[in-house]
Amino acid sequence: MSAAPKHEQYDVVVIGAGPAGLAATTATARAGLSTLLLDENAGPGGQVWRAIDATPVKNEALLGADYWSGAEIARAARDSGAEIIHRATVWSLDRNLELGVSVGGGSAFIKAKRVIIATGAQERPFPIPGWTLPGVMTAGAAQTMLKSSGLVPDGPTVRAGQGPLLWLLAAQILRLGGRIDRVLDTTPRANYLAALPHAFAFMTSLYFVKGLAMMREVRAKVKVTTGVTELAAGTNRLESVSYVTAGGRRETLPVELLLLHHGVVPNVNLAMAAGVEHRWNELQLCWTPVLDADGNSSLPGIAIAGDGAGIGGAQAALWRGRIAAERAIKALRPTAKVSDLSPQLKRAERGRAFLDILFKPAKQFRIPQGDTIVCRCEEITAKDVLDSVAIGATGPNQLKAYRRTGMGPCQGRLCGLTVTELMAEARGKSPQEIGYYRLRAPVKPIMLSELASLPKSDEATKAVVRG
Incomplete structure (x- = not known):
């Protein structure tokens, strides 16, 4: 290397x-x-x-x-x-x-x-009340710790969200002796019917047998609550997670670690x-x-x-x-002679439409309201964004001037989709019409010393000295 x-x-x-x-x-x-x-x-x-x-x-x-x-x-x-x-x-x-x-x-x-x-x-942003609190992590972050260091939770832990990684991570944590107290599945029940026309392709794909086995493995050891329609992790510190089931019943679970996942x-x-x-x-x-x-x-x-x-x-x-x-x-x-690999790609993608439709996240988990934080870097809430729309902000780039959203260290990775959808709904337009942040280099945070180390021509150096 x-x-x-x-x-x-x-x-x-x-x-x-x-x-x-x-x-x-x-x-x-x-x-x-x-x-x-x-x-x-x-x-x-x-x-x-x-x-x-x-x-x-x-x-x-x-x-x-x-x-x-x-x-x-x-x-x-x-x-x-x-x-x-x-x-x-x-x-x-x-x-x-x-x-x-x-x-x-x-x-x-x-x-x-x-x-x-x-x-x-x-990972897709999962902006629920309390998602920025210590003790709340994404499934991807937890999986990074598991693979890189062999670390798994040993205190009260709840997995919440939807998608294949929900089940994969739960299975891996349990195999390594970790603790999961509950899985809160937010998959909308209407998605099952919508995905049905694509079920045969999925059942004959690479995913079906493996996915079914993982779900059975997790369900054998952990209680799974399906049809969750609301989630909240608190306001000041993570002590519990509250949720509402499809039947409208609100419940609260004590928790030290909440792992969120809403797809990728x-x-x-x-x-x-x-x-x-x-x-x-x-x-x-x-x-x-x-x-x-x-x-x-x-x-x-x-x-x-x-x-x-x-x-x-x-x-x-x-x-x-x-x-x-x-x-x-x-x-x-x-x-050079090259091969046609499209049949192999088509076979690998078989069943993808079923997963996309089944795990299409519900609106309430993508488009937050009130004091729920949207931009973690600048601590901008959904209300702040809507207030800016009310006084004239037309899209994510103009919103930067109003609220500095997308201008922090993550450069929009954790708020960009939410801002687009939130503004689109508020203005009655499509996400395509609203657009996304205008991104510029550097697209990742770097030190000024790194920029200063770039090779410089004599002409450029003289220009700076003269200035």
């Missing part, structure tokens, strides 16, 4: 070492293209295979076969001849395929002939800042990039693979990464 990029230019730069990024890196490097893989984590795997080379959980049965399948993928990328840099922050990407990268306290600009963005997914959405910040066109996805309720069948974006030379192209799961991400890589190979080596 390199401490900093060895060269100023590469044939292919891949951003993100999850399933898609690892697969793309392996393919382009093996084809003889100079390939650089940049990833912000300490090791390969992304969230799906996090800490695959370093996890202290060595019993393969505890994390499951799907997790350990990542070891071979990571090994293939490492042995491919690609240059791989971890703990690297990619904070800029422009239309000329120049990237700003920070590694080890210093920054540099590098050029690429092709860029494959494989930044994956992030594409991590779009880098691609948006680069100028890639995005559209509002009504099925997945998020922004997704406009791509062709090969993953090529609206900007020449930039492809997007994996869940950053739209949520599809780890297996689909692998094939998307390979497809994007083969198109890069063909673009740079026109005589």
Whole structure:
């Protein structure tokens, strides 16, 4: 592994070492293209295979076969001849395929002939009363601690939300001897009927048997409350979680740890800042990039693979990464032979529509009201946003001037979707019409010293001195 990029230019730069990024890196490097893989984590795997080379959980049965399948993928990328840099922050990407990268306290600009963005997914915001309190975590954060350090909760713990990760994390925690007192399932009951037309495709997919087994495993050990329509974690400290069932009954559970999960959405910040066109996805309720069948974006030379192209799961991400890589190979080596991998991708995506419809989050959990915090960085509430709309704020970018939403360290990752939907509802418009934050470099927080370390020409230095 390199401490900093060895060269100023590469044939292919891949951003993100999850399933898609690892697969793309392996393919382009093996084809003889100079390939650089940049990833912000300490090791390969992304969230799906996090800490695959370093996890202290060595019993393969505890994390499951799907997790350990990542070891071979990571090994293939490492042995491919690609240059791989971890703990690297990619904070800029422009239309000329120049990237700003920070590694080890210093920054540099590098050029690429092709860029494959494989930044994956992030958890959807889950803005309920008390979601910013100490003791409230996302499922993804809890899973990171489990995989990286083998840590599981041992006090009163409640899992709340919906989606496949709800059941996967619960199963993993229980296998490692952790404690879960209750699972509060917020899946709207109407979703089951809506998803029914897609049930056959799901039952014949890769997901069905595994998902059913996980649900049975968890239900055998933990009480599951379904049809939850309201959630609140308190106002000053986390002592309990209150919820309302589909029948209208309100209950309260004592809790020390509340793990929230509302599904995942594409991590779009880098691609948006680069100028890639995005559209509002009504099925997945998020922004997704406009791509062709090969993953090529609206900007020449930039492809997007994996869940950053739209949520599809780890297996689909692998094939998307390979497809994007083969198109890069063909673009740079026109005589190269490439394969048609679309049938494999289609098979990996089978059943996805069922999951998207079944786990479509309810409106009340996406669009908060009153004093519920929307922007965690600036502590802006739903009422603050609506008050700004009432006096003239027309979209997320104008809202920045009113309330500074989206201007904190997360740069909109934890509030962007909520702000868009909240303003869309208030103004009677679609999320597409309301739009998203206008993102600019740097898209990740970096130190001023890192910017100062960038190579400077004599002309630039003289300009500053004269100024």
